[in-house]
Amino acid sequence: MDRAAFAAIIPREIVSMSEPLIRITDLCKHFPVRIAWPASANVPLTERIAKSLSRRKAAVKAVDGVSFDIMPGETLGLVGESGCGKSTLGRTLLRLLDPSSGRIEFDGQEMTELSQSQLRPLRRNMQIIFQDPYASLNPRMTVGATVAEPVEIFSIAKNNSEKERIVAELLNRVGLPVDAANRYPHEFSGGQRQRVGIARALAVKPKFIVCDEPISALDVSIQAQIVNLLQDLQKAEDLTYLFISHDLQVVRHICDRVAVMYLGKVVEIADVSSLYSVPLHPYTQALLSAVPVADPSVKHERIILGGDVPSPIDPPTGCAFHPRCQVANKPPACFQKVPKLRKLGVAHQAACHFAQRHDQQ
Ligand SMILES: Nc1ncnc2c1ncn2[C@@H]1O[C@H](COP(=O)(O)OP(=O)(O)OP(=O)(O)O)[C@@H](O)[C@H]1O
Numbered sequence: 001m002d003r004a005a006f007a008a009i010i011p012r013e014i015v016s017m018s019e020p021l022i023r024i025t026d027l028c029k030h031f032p033v034r035i036a037w038p039a040s041a042n043v044p045l046t047e048r049i050a051k052s053l054s055r056r057k058a059a060v061k062a063v064d065g066v067s068f069d070i071m072p073g074e075t076l077g078l079v080g081e082s083g084c085g086k087s088t089l090g091r092t093l094l095r096l097l098d099p100s101s102g103r104i105e106f107d108g109q110e111m112t113e114l115s116q117s118q119l120r121p122l123r124r125n126m127q128i129i130f131q132d133p134y135a136s137l138n139p140r141m142t143v144g145a146t147v148a149e150p151v152e153i154f155s156i157a158k159n160n161s162e163k164e165r166i167v168a169e170l171l172n173r174v175g176l177p178v179d180a181a182n183r184y185p186h187e188f189s190g191g192q193r194q195r196v197g198i199a200r201a202l203a204v205k206p207k208f209i210v211c212d213e214p215i216s217a218l219d220v221s222i223q224a225q226i227v228n229l230l231q232d233l234q235k236a237e238d239l240t241y242l243f244i245s246h247d248l249q250v251v252r253h254i255c256d257r258v259a260v261m262y263l264g265k266v267v268e269i270a271d272v273s274s275l276y277s278v279p280l281h282p283y284t285q286a287l288l289s290a291v292p293v294a295d296p297s298v299k300h301e302r303i304i305l306g307g308d309v310p311s312p313i314d315p316p317t318g319c320a321f322h323p324r325c326q327v328a329n330k331p332p333a334c335f336q337k338v339p340k341l342r343k344l345g346v347a348h349q350a351a352c353h354f355a356q357r358h359d360q361q
């Protein structure tokens with residue numbers, strides 16, 4: 001029996017007792033950069049001039065100590081403002097970027113230390129769909145060649161006719177006409193190009209796909225079609241998704257659980273119903289308050305976040321969110337201690353010194 005059928009008859013808690021497909025532990029990705037020295041009036045002029053001509057070493061803490069599991073068959077949403085580290089996290093957990101520290105396990109196998117050649121067989125199980133379907137496709141390759149490329153790389157077809165059959169099946173699977181194989185990406189609309197990207201990702205029969213904002217570059221009218229396609233494919237192919245998005249309404253619709261990122265850290269992670277009904281972190285509360293509500297009778301207070309996102313090179317002390325936090329009379333801990341994720345509900349964790357437990361399932 002496949003997992004979807006199993007999940008339909010067995011309570012979710014029991015399904016979720018299976019082993020995680022992905023487990024990341026304390027994952028960090030810091031990019032080394034060189035930046036200007038801070039201005040200081042107390043140093044002699046010659047030293048100041050020398051410093052102004054040089055650069056100091058620093059690190060962009062794009063992902064800074066993230067831990068979570070993704071269970072087989074589930075969709076974990078990843079949300080947060082631009083620059084908070086969502087794409088870097090998605091790419092690092094696929095080992096498209098090398099982690100600075102921490103662990104990544106895929107299907108029980110430790111993959112943090114594997115070399116690129118050792119990673120090769122695992123790569124087949126893990127794919128990525130990008131935001132911009134035009135930039136991610138080679139304009140000089142036909143759609144057929146684009147979809148066939150991974151089939152060739154992983155020697156999936158025995159001969160050319162089998163390869164052509166697989167490509168035709170994949171194009172059909174994602175709702176493209178068979179003659180699409182002989183055409184080039186520029187001949188297609190944005191939604192169709194995204195379908196090509198999905199067909200290419202599916203070509204190797206992966207278990208896990210990172211969907212990095214797969215619909216944000218598309219017209220609103222097309223977005224729902226791509227979301228539906230991703231959901232259909234998930235059921236049919238037993239896929240597990242990490243779904244990166246800015247669109248909290250889509251995330252609510254498509255995801256089982258959601259992780260909220262702020263400045264390289266996960267500040268809250270919960271099942272969809274808890275996150276949307278009892279958001280615990282003030283940052284999540286602010287993000288959700290910006291989501292339009294269809295029913296005008298529902299009282300809806302918009303929380304406006306003040307200031308810009310601080311630099312991931314030099315994040316604020318204590319809770320990195322404290323300079324923008326709307327909670328009044330913050331305790332000293334907010335300025336001094338980095339809050340850790342705490343279990344505050346059945347499937348709900350938040351990293352806020354203030355957040356209180358709730359009993360909602
Ligand atoms: N190669 C790099 N070198 C230095 N800094 C980088 C590099 N790649 C990303 N960053 C920085 O890492 C941080 C996280 O970037 P990332 O692209 O992961 O954010 P994001 O949450 O995906 O943003 P968006 O929603 O805009 O896609 C940003 O401050 C970004 O400038």
Ligand SMILES: [Mg+2]
Pocket residue numbers: 086087088
């Ligand atoms: Mg991104």
